[in-house]
Amino acid sequence: LHTRVAARLWQAHPTGMLLCLALLRRLLRAEEADDPWAAHWLKQLRIRLNLIAHLLKQKNRRLDQAFASLPGAIHTTQVSNPSPTEFILPLALFSPPGSRLLQQLIDYDLLVRRTLLAWHLGLITQAEKRDFIATIPRLMFQVFSFVNRFRTTGVTRADVRANSPLAQTMAHKLGNLPKKMLAEIQRDDRWRQRRKLRPQKLAKGPFKGL
Numbered sequence: 665l666h667t668r669v670a671a672r673l674w675q676a677h678p679t680g681m682l683l684c685l686a687l688l689r690r691l692l693r694a695e696e697a698d699d700p701w702a703a704h705w706l707k708q709l710r711i712r713l714n715l716i717a718h719l720l721k722q723k724n725r726r727l728d729q730a731f732a733s734l735p736g737a738i739h740t741t742q743v744s745n746p747s748p749t750e751f752i753l754p755l756a757l758f759s760p761p762g763s764r765l766l767q768q769l770i771d772y773d774l775l776v777r778r779t780l781l782a783w784h785l786g787l788i789t790q791a792e793k794r795d796f797i798a799t800i801p802r803l804m805f806q807v808f809s810f811v812n813r814f815r816t817t818g819v820t821r822a823d824v825r826a827n828s829p830l831a832q833t834m835a836h837k838l839g840n841l842p843k844k845m846l847a848e849i850q851r852d853d854r855w856r857q858r859r860k861l862r863p864q865k866l867a868k869g870p871f872k873g874l
Contacts, residue, residue, distance in 0.1 A: 670773035730787035
């Protein structure tokens with residue numbers, strides 16, 4: 665990473681990039697174990713990552729317009745740090761959402777470099793520079809905090825359908841699942857029940873279903 669603001673996102677305490685990547689692995693394992701809260705958390709995470717991606721694209725588009733206004737005789741090169749901060753990341757920490765978040769950190773690092781260059785050339789205002797640099801970290805810290813709030817529940821969709829004591833406890837701790845998701849869980853249960861009943865209906869007569 666070439667910029668201090670991007671490096672601080674990696675090194676932030678108590679929640680930084682490394683901890684977030686590790687927690688995302690735990691979150692994915694919970695989803696694979698049929699934990700509906702984990703599925704809900706991942707859906708909300710995708711919404712947050714989509715927002716960051718949209719803002720990165722939007723701000724880069726604004727910088728493209730700014731650089732396009734330079735006279736043809738002026739050529740610029742990308743700002744880079746002669747001694748960038750390097751981080752070693754264990755492969756075991758990678759996951760699809762984690763890789764996407766990591767890519768967004770790299771994209772943000774590049775955005776900061778472009779922003780500083782545009783400001784030095786007088787292409788954007790001080791207020792624009794502050795906005796471009798400050799917005800993304802605030803959203804990333806929110807992602808770190810959001811992922812950190814998840815707790816492995818041990819609950820499955822079957823527990824939710826049965827409204828088991830464990831499901832009730834987790835609803836109290838993590839909040840209720842969205843009504844739409846609850847309806848889908850109940851609908852899946854009714855579908856499974858119909859699948860179980862179908863062979864019994866076919867067995868009533870020797871030629872039924874032929």
